[in-house]
Amino acid sequence: MKAFTKTIVREYRRSLSRFLAVFAIVALGCGFLTGLMATTPDMRLSMDTYYDRTHFYDVSLLCDAGFTTEDLAAVAQAEGVSLAVGGYSLDAVVSVDGSEDNTARFLSFDDRIDRLTLTEGRLPECPGECAVERALFSDLEILPGDEILVASDGDYLAKETFTVVGIVESPRYLSVSKESSGVGSGSVAFEVYVTDADFTYEVYTELLLTIDGAQGENTFSSAYDDCVASLTETLEELGKQRAQARYDEWITEGEAAIRAAQEECDANALALEKQRTVYENLRAAADAGVPGAATPELIAETGKAIEQGETELARAQDEIARVREDLAALQTPVWHVCGRTDNTAYRSYTDNTEKVDAIAKVFPLFFFLVAVLVCLTTMTRMVEEERTVIGTMKSLGFGRGRIVSKYLLYSSGAGLLGALFGMAIGFRVFPRVISQAYTIMFRLPALQTPFRLRYALPAGAAAIVCTTGATLVAALGSLREKPAALLLPKAPKAGKRVFLEHIPFLWNAFSFSWKVTARNLIRYKKRFFMTVIGIAGCTALLLTGFGLRDAIADIARMQFHEILCYDAIAVLSDLDSREVSDFLQRENGGGGIFVYSDGTARVLEDGESAEITLVAAHTAKDLTEIVNFRDRQSGQTIVVDGTGAIITEKFARLHGISAGDTVTVELAGVTGEVPVSAVCENYVGSYLYLTEGLYRQAFGESVESNCVFVRFSEGTDARELCRQLLACEDVVRVQDFADTEKNFADLIGNIDYIVIVLILCAGLLAFVVLYNLTNININERKKELATLKVLGFFDSESAMYIYRESAVLTLIGTAAG
DSSP states (O other), X not given: OHHHHHXXXXXXXXXXXHHHHHHHHHHHHHHHHHHHHHHHHHHHHHHHHHHHHHTOOSEEEEEEEEEOHHHHHHHHTSTTEEEEEEEOEEEEEEEETTOOOEEEEEEXXXXXXXXXXXXXXXXXXXXTEEEEESTTOSSOOOOTTOEEEEEESOTTBSOSEEEEEEEEEOTTOOBSSOOBOSSTTSBOOEEEEOOGGGBXXXXXXXXXXXXXXXXXXXXXXXXXXXXXXXXXXXXXXXXXXXHHHHHHHHHHHHXXXXXXHHHHHHHHHHHHHHHHHHHHHHHHHHXXXXXXXXXXXXXXXXXXXXXXXXXXXXHHHHHHHHHHHHHHHOOOOOEEEEEGGGSHHHHHHHHHHHHHHHHHTTHHHHHHHHHHHHHHHHHHHHHHHTHHHHHHHHHTTOOHHHHHHHHHHHHHHHHHXXXXXXXXXXXXXXXXXXXXXXXXXXXXXOOOOOOOHHHHHHHHHHHHHHHHXXXXXXXXXXXXXXXXXXXSOOOOOOXXXXXXXXXXXXXXXXXXXXXXXXXXXXHOHHHHHHHHHXXXXXXXXXXXXXXXXXXXXXXXXXXXXXXXXXXXXXXXXXXXXXXXXXXXXXXXXXXXXXXXXXEEEEEEETTEEEEEEEEEESSHHHHXXXXXXXXXXXXXXXXXOSSSEEEEHHHHHHTTOOTTOEEEEEETTEEEEEEEEEEEOOSSSOEEEEEHHHHHHHHSSOOOOOEEEEOOOTTOOXXXXXXXXXXXXXXXXXXXXXXXXHHHHHHHHHHHHHHHHHHHHHHHHHHHHHHHHHHHHHHTTHHHHHHHHHTTOOHHHHHHHHXXXXXXXXXXXXHHO
């Protein structure tokens, strides 16, 4: 036993380089595989923990009419609601210590929900004080003590000047992506938190809710989605009831106002009639010359009283007419139930983690397979080299199990240690490196990197099974031979001609060294294929990484400069606004394209639905003015003739839709059948484009434009034009696609950073693979090299005997990869 143990220890010492090579390859494969697969779960776990700690809302309720205290009480009492808090929000144009105007969002705060994290100073305690959200600072450097002056649209703020007393971070605004706004430049530059007393609203502008049991689920899981969905229907039904009650209350108040105004009108009419009688009597007495009956002053005073009475009567009648018009135009308010997915930062973060997850599902597995393949080759060669040792042990009476255990201990030791080391590093390093890339887009919490058995066990087991499995197969194969045969060197393969020798003009052109190289390459097919496959795998990984990098580099340019033919979208309150059309004709040299756009449309399929943005234009020409429709693979232009809708490629692929299909679309509660005529290239968002004829056919009504797609004329100051456009009475919001393009480019930049990490790791794997295969090649060719030196070959010539083969195999493997 002691001698056997010494043999094992000596084996470790004698072939330490091989042990370290297997260790390194397994560590790289397991570390890369488990680390990259754990990145998305780690990023989501960290964000979920942060949301739990700050009590981030589960549901937010919005209503164009606001919410009363009765609405808040009703929501708080709904089954499944853990906490309901009313809040205030207002966008206003402000300046900070004389800086140029920016759009700021003023918000109330409550420590029970969306808890603020104080990073500097203190929280506001009295009216006129404020805290500023740091995450969205652009060029502004706001510090405690600065003053924020409200320039416009601050009608519901009690003060015009606020003093900054603190800098905070909020779970609602983690992204550098700017929120859209209906004032100023159209996008929010930063958030300002003030006390409730700083608002003069009579109603809440939003309600924030947390749900029973939701905090115990990961916010990115389907269990959390189910928890929120279970309450959504309840809140929507409650919203309808409360909205109807609010509408009925308005009607009752309006009718009461009409009755009061009518009573006042009747009283004024009666008093006016009496005044007119008195006036007529006074005039008659004056005309009859009755002494002292009617002085001119009395007659004039009575006439003025009549004029005043007529004015008051007209005012009362106008008030009645106004109230009647208001009642006629009155609509039932609508509650909007929004989850976390409607939060810009949350949605953007979710999309980014999904992209990392998509890469992690393919790239690391291939990486791991290459590493395993090289391990198989290495361990197989080791056992073949040890055939004389195996023969000696077998002749000394060692059993098959004892002999095999020596090599299994060696391979399993290298595999186990490599797997553990790789996973220990991978679980810590890769998630941190990749997560760090997203700090330019998000304010991220501290990353949690737990050791994940669900990834570690399969990866570690696969690595160990492959290394030990190859060792076991090779060892058992050798043990089938007699000890006498094993003690003899393995006979070399019989010499035979290779196919190149049958091509004389080519074969005769080779030197002696190249002829030897060609024979060795073609005769030793196992070594040939193992080397080529290993190098091909590494090359494929590298090319995939560079290919991804090149492919994503141009996406932003293609989407926003080749596919989309507009620069901004103005959302309208007055459909087909003439004011906006005239403004664009005057200031931009064009009227823009008026279309109907709705991002809440849903394509129904097999009982499920998927959200898509529906864009309907008045004519087919209007559609071609806003989008360059083309097929991604062929690059050919798609003809828009109005016979069918055009759907974007990714949505079509995910839902199995192709040209010639008919899809069921639900829009604002109305369901219609829409034929699809083509699938178009697109990289951002999902769209369904229709002409007015298709829209009317599907939904039974004409297109009423609710937005205008604007293309800036050459030399236009985009920021100033958006500001002027937003100042138009009929414009609700302006989205400048320059900001959208920048945000998307940042996202692509982050993916590019991840790809660089993949490329570096693939390059490192390629180095280890080439080192290991070259080492194997040298070890099994020692006798040949010695023979060459005896024959008088120089050291450089002997080295090229090996390097030439490696170079050729590398070139072949690279081409294959």
